[in-house]
Amino acid sequence: MVYITEDMVRRRAEHNECEIFSLEEVSLHQQDIERIEHVDRWCRDLRILYLQNNLIPRIENVSRLKKLEYLNLALNNIEVIENLEGCESLQKLDLTVNFVGRLSSVESLRHNLQLTELFLVGNPCTEFDGYRQFVVASLPQLKWLDGTEISRSDRIRASQGLEEVRRRVLEQEKEHLRRRAREKEEAQRKAEGEEKGNKERKAGFDGRCPTLEENKEKEEEEEKTTSLLDEEQREREFWHTPCSFTPESRLEAHRHLEEKRRAKEKEKEKKPKAPRTLITADGRVMNVNEPKLDFSLTEDGENNTVVLDLAVYRHMDTSLIDVDVQPTYIRVSVKGKIFQMVLPAEVKPDSSTAQRSQTTGHLVLTMPRAEGEIKVTKTVPRPPRACQNRRRRWPQDNKRKNNVPERLEVDPSKNTTLDLANIVPRQSTREGPLETSRTTPPAATGRSSFSEGFVDNPDVPPLI
Structure with a gap:
């Protein structure tokens, strides 16, 4: 059984930013709903309500919708028109292809003074003798009935001989109710017989509880005997066997489709679909x-x-x-x-x-496109000499690990590109010695570089 939930209503209120308290239109069709509930409390401002193609057997919980203008209940299991007196603004009511047999229940719509359109096509009451005259006379506010405009002459003819029309309608209604009572009894007996048969198949035809081995053997036999042709034959018998058009037969068809859908889902769960191979084991790419x-x-x-x-x-x-x-x-x-x-x-x-x-x-x-082909290059092993050099470097690696400071030594005798002669600029290329030669100590040059008034105190230590 499917219930109307808050999440279901919010998902259909995207145009209203998912707010349901101020919602004016909601569509809940084709949801297998079996009861109208909560809508009158959650959506007080509703103007349009779509509930067609469900399994609703009764009109209820809509009397609080004072602003409701259009109610669509086509393709449901409704048998009586009721509980719509509180819908003061109701202008259009669609009950196409339902099971309304109590035509006298139409009189309950007299309090809906704004009602101008009514659809009862496909209901058993439309086959009653004097159906249109009775509805037109019972609802003077109507302007359209089953898509046909009600003219002034129709109202005059409906008012003439109304008592006779009412008497005939009530007689046909009683006959319809007796027929419906027989149909309900037959449906109940059929349901009880199917339930009993299911129990017998589960417990065994001899009435005793079978053992595990017997259950396994029986299941294996049933799997062997059941084939695709038998399933197609049962489906053909179910859909081609004539039956009366009743709410019970419609529920039976719905349950049959639901069981079939669940069986398919179970088969999918039992046999998960194998993942598609995109690249084979040998590296070949598939289309x-x-x-x-x-x-x-x-x-x-x-x-x-x-x-x-x-x-x-x-x-x-x-x-x-x-x-x-x-x-x-x-x-x-x-x-x-x-x-x-x-x-x-x-x-x-x-x-x-x-x-x-x-x-x-x-x-x-x-x-x-790439300019050249992409190829995998082979790795060339290093020669043994490289390994020896690596072994020679091991002591140095150990020093680095022990945080031993290292010094960079420059040997001019080796082939080095470092030119130390040009580090300090010369005054002229012809002079030869560097500028730093003027700062040589007196012992090397034979003269003092101190000033004339300089007195050397031997008690003063040198600066360096």
Whole structure:
């Protein structure tokens, strides 16, 4: 049984920023709902309510919707028109293809003074003799009945002989109620017989509880005897066997479809789909087109590029597309489905571009071709000499580990490119010695560089 939940209503209020207290229109059709509830408390400002194509057997919990103007309850299991007196603003009521047999219940709509349109097509009451005259006479505020305008002459004819029409309608209504009582009894007996048969099949035909071995043997036999042809035959018998058009038969058909759907889901759970192979064990790339999209792969000789045009769905959001360009193949994920293709030539993934057409929605990939082939180079082993040199460096590595300071030594005798002669500039290229030669001590040059009034005190220690 499906219930009306707050989450269900909020998901249908996206146009109202998911706010349900101020919602004016909500559509809850095709949800297999079996009862109207909560809507009158959550959405007091509702003006339009769609509940068609469900399994609702009764009109209830809508009397608080004072602003409700249109109520659609087509294709449900309603048998009586009731509980609509509180809908003061109701202008249109659609009860197409229901099971309304109590035509006298139409008189409950007299309090809905704003009601102008009523649809009862496909209900048993429309087959009553004097149906249209009775409805037109009972609801003077109506302007349209079953899509046909009510003229002034129709009202005059409906008012003439109204008592006779009412008497005939009530007689046909009583006959309909007796027939419905028989149909309910037959449906109840059928349901009890099916339940009893299910219990017998589970417990065994001899009435005793079978053992585990007997259960296993029985299940194996049933699996062997059951085939696809038998299932098709049972389906054909179920849908082609004539039955009366009643709420019970409609519920039975719904349950049958629901069981079939659940059986398919169980089969899928038992047999999970094996993942598709994109790249084989030996490294061969497979061509895959899971979304079944049209495509075209061309080579542009002038621009030296490879162009892939993928016919992606026009109104699909681009965030649902993921592109992966490799040198030898292209992989595109469209809503989780993989499209993969081997390229005719090696391309440059970093220079490739992906664009989406705003008119057609196609995905266009432009991939420039690589100039040369990509090959794997073999690693050349080092000669033994390199290993010896590495062994010779081990003591130095140990010093580095022990944090021993090292000094950089420059040996001029070796072939070095360092020119120490040009570090200090000369005054002239002809003088020869450097400028620093003037600062040599007196012992080396034979003269003092001190001033004339300088007195050397031997008690004063030297500066350096």
